[in-house]
Amino acid sequence: MSCCFCFVCPSEGSVAIIESCGKFDKTAYAGCHCVTPCFGQSVAGVLSLRVQQLDVRCETKTRDNVFVTLVISVQYQVQKEAVYDAFYKLTDSSSQISSYIFDVVRASVPKMNLDDVFEAKEEIAHTIKDELTKSMAGYGFLILHALVTDIEPAHKVKEAMNEINAAKRLRIAAAETAEAHKVTMVKAAEAESESKYLQGQGMARQRQAIIAGLRDSVRDFSTNIQDISSKDVLELMLITQYFDMLRDIGSSNKASTLFLPHSPAGLGDISTQIRDAFLQGNAAAGLQK
Structure with missing residues (x-):
């Protein structure tokens, strides 16, 4: 009886799932592996062991009734010792992770105001990672990082926030300008007061000198010329x-x-x-x- 052989060569960072008569037989890592179809062996699929990233856009509403879109990036990896669970227990890992992200975001963000969402970005990301770690561990996936990479309010809301910030800065600038003008006026008044004081002193000294000169002149004139x-x-x-x-x-x-x-x-x-x-x-x- 002749037997037919074929070979499967998974690339580095991936693993092939080999079945025998429709049942899981073994895993084949990087390298060349022999598969005997005559004994019912076949390659059921290939899983990547590399770190993968999934970007999810989730729209929700805040407590102050503002619709906002959050962009969450999740980095995950198939655990090498749990390849069987990752391949057979979960049909679509991306959809599963997205569902958990939507559930966490829409459960936490509606409890916050829009300004608090920006401040609590790290807290939201930490909650998402904890929830995904607990739920995806049973499917053979390891959650490495969860990041809230962007928060996008509605366009009109963003324009309104910019206008509020601009008005606040203009108000501060006007107050600072008025304070600077006040300081200038006060310093000018102090300078004018000091100038007038010095002018008064100079005028007083001038008058004293004139009086002293007149007195000396009268005395000398009277001494030199008699009968006057x-x-x-x-x-x-x-x-x-x-x-x-x-x-x-x-x-x-x-x-x-x-x-x-x-x-x-x-x-x-x-x-x-x-x-x-x-x-x-x-x-x-x-x-x-």
């Missing part, structure tokens, strides 16, 4: 300064039109007013002492 009173000397100096002032105003390019009494009587009134001012200032200084 201090009053006459002061009036002469005031008239001289008056004419100097008129000359300075006339030579200035930005001079304005001034109407001043320009007569001997007017000059006498001016000198009287200035002298009275000096007398009042000296009297006030004496009272303070």
Whole structure:
């Protein structure tokens, strides 16, 4: 009796399931294996032992009635010691894993608000992995990782969230701008106050120097020239300064039109007013002492 032989050569990272008369016989890993069809042997299928990834899109509703789509990526692998269970116990592993993912997502996400879904992404992924690990272990599958790779709200909801965030940032920017303007105004007011204070000090020193100079001039003039009173000397100096002032105003390019009494009587009134001012200032200084 002649016997027919054939060979099966699974690639690296895969395993072939060999049956004999429709019943599981053995597994054939990478390499060349002999199969005898005359004894009823045949290759029932090939399983990959590599890590596989399944991406699942799941749409659900949050507690605040916003529809959102979650993209979950699951990485899984057939356990080498449980090849029989993976091949014979489960017809479609992808559909089974997707069903468990839908069940977990639609049981947990509706309990959260939309903002909480983004914050609880790791928690959702951990729950999915735990549930898949428990349910798929009996079918010979090992769940390595479960990741929530994307959370997509409805387009209008996403635009509304962006507008809310933009309005919040604009409000913060307006508050910061107003605060900066306030600081600028306060600093400008402080600078102006300090400037006026320094100007006042300078003006006071200038007036003290003028008074001291006038006093020395009157004393020297009275000492060198006899038969002249201090009053006459002061009036002469005031008239001289008056004419100097008129000359300075006339030579200035930005001079304005001034109407001043320009007569001997007017000059006498001016000198009287200035002298009275000096007398009042000296009297006030004496009272303070």
